[in-house]
Amino acid sequence: MAYERSDSPGADGGDALALKILVAGGFGVGKTTLVGAVSEIRPLRTEERLSRAGELVDDTGGVDRKTTTTVAMDFGRITIRAGLSLYLFGTPGQDRFWFLWDELSQGALGAVVLADTRRLEDCFPAVDYFEHRKIPFVVAVNCFEGARSYGARDVSRALDLDRGTPVVLCDARDRDSGKEVLIRVVEHAGRMHTARLLDTVG
Amino acid sequence: MTVDSTGGTTGGGPPAPGSQWYDADAGPLVRPYAMTGGRTRPGPSNVRFDLIALVVVDDDPPGPDEEAVLGPEHRALLSLCRAETQSVAELAADADLPVGVVRVLLGDLLESGFVRVSRPVPPAQLPDERILREVIDGLRAL
Numbered sequence: 001m002a003y004e005r006s007d008s009p010g011a012d013g014g015d016a017l018a019l020k021i022l023v024a025g026g027f028g029v030g031k032t033t034l035v036g037a038v039s040e041i042r043p044l045r046t047e048e049r050l051s052r053a054g055e056l057v058d059d060t061g062g063v064d065r066k067t068t069t070t071v072a073m074d075f076g077r078i079t080i081r082a083g084l085s086l087y088l089f090g091t092p093g094q095d096r097f098w099f100l101w102d103e104l105s106q107g108a109l110g111a112v113v114l115a116d117t118r119r120l121e122d123c124f125p126a127v128d129y130f131e132h133r134k135i136p137f138v139v140a141v142n143c144f145e146g147a148r149s150y151g152a153r154d155v156s157r158a159l160d161l162d163r164g165t166p167v168v169l170c171d172a173r174d175r176d177s178g179k180e181v182l183i184r185v186v187e188h189a190g191r192m193h194t195a196r197l198l199d200t201v202g
Numbered sequence: 203m204t205v206d207s208t209g210g211t212t213g214g215g216p217p218a219p220g221s222q223w224y225d226a227d228a229g230p231l232v233r234p235y236a237m238t239g240g241r242t243r244p245g246p247s248n249v250r251f252d253l254i255a256l257v258v259v260d261d262d263p264p265g266p267d268e269e270a271v272l273g274p275e276h277r278a279l280l281s282l283c284r285a286e287t288q289s290v291a292e293l294a295a296d297a298d299l300p301v302g303v304v305r306v307l308l309g310d311l312l313e314s315g316f317v318r319v320s321r322p323v324p325p326a327q328l329p330d331e332r333i334l335r336e337v338i339d340g341l342r343a344l
Contacts (some may be wrong), residue, residue, distance in 0.1 A: 014248070015286065016256050016320060017333065018254040018255075018256055018289060018320075019254075019337065020254050038344075043290075044291075044292065044295035044296075045295065045299055046291050046292075046294045046295040046301055047294075047301075048252075048294075048300050048301045048302060054306035074290075075253075075292075075295075076319070077289075077292070077344065078340075078341070080336060080337055080341070081336070081340060084333070084336065084340070086335070086337060086341075087253075087254045087289060088293075089253070089290070103253070107252060109252075114255075168263050175344075179341050179342070181340050182341055183341050183342065185219055186264050186334050186337050186341070187334075187338065189334065190331060192335045194331075
């Protein structure tokens with residue numbers, strides 16, 4: 001598990017480790033911006049075409065009844081060292097793509113819920129989702145210009161977050177700010193994991 | 203992401219059904235799952251590749267004869283893997299293919315021994331404290 005080939009950095013995928021962090025939040029809250037700000041690769045968009053089971057496949061009555069839909073997901077990568085990378089996935093914003101979240105969240109280390117204080121309610125579904133699945137997440141308030149600024153505690157109370165769920169203020173356009181958000185996610189994931197281990201022992 | 207259903211119409215009342223899709227808007231000329239022969243799941247091994255599963259070229263791949271019978275999409279994926287170890291998600295983006303299609307094609311490549319695919323570590327075992335420390339330090343140092 002721990003060995004690493006020195007001749008070709010990162011080339012040995014067999015033992016390489018990839019970690020996944022999700023970036024969720026309402027439409028237009030800055031998910032793509034955040035992924036782009038910290039990723040070392042240009043934000044790639046991967047598309048998944050989905051067949052809607054149960055719909056009439058042979059219906060040619062009108063093209064508006066398309067049987068496939070294209071969903072775009074943003075993602076980015078940060079290489080920590082050879083054989084250890086962090087992948088970021090921006091979750092699709094529209095509600096009708098919820099089922100994709102299940103796939104994305106599988107095996108995720110943690111998540112960022114981006115919030116805009118002018119429409120905080122947009123991030124409720126994401127908060128609920130991660131809370132129910134016990135996926136460690138932090139709420140990152142994207143400080144838009146012109147938005148009244150609220151303290152982290154106000155946001156935490158307004159979202160009725162569990163105690164211990166970190167709230168950070170950030171600027172999604174800023175690389176350092178984005179890095180700080182990710183660090184908080186990893187730290188929080190570590191804490192939650194330790195707590196869970198203790199629970200199983202106790 | 204969203205399809206502009208009004209594209210191509212320039213006033214003059216509602217468009218006739220089916221008239222508003224032109225060129226790329228109408229979707230790919232080759233339906234994506236035609237490339238997989240209609241299969242929507244990887245072959246008998248029935249592996250489900252995670253989006254961040256890493257794909258590496260096998261150290262001991264089949265010969266050029268076997269490679270010659272691969273389809274163009276298989277070969278495109280193979281050459282992307284040869285260039286760099288990549289995640290399934292990156293391969294899909296670079297090859298400009300839907301993830302579902304890439305999964306089926308990778309299943310073929312795996313079965314015929316062209317590639318190896320790393321399974322992501324299950325979350326229960328995941329955050330080894332040492333690794334998390336390394337990630338945090340690595341992020342700080344960026």
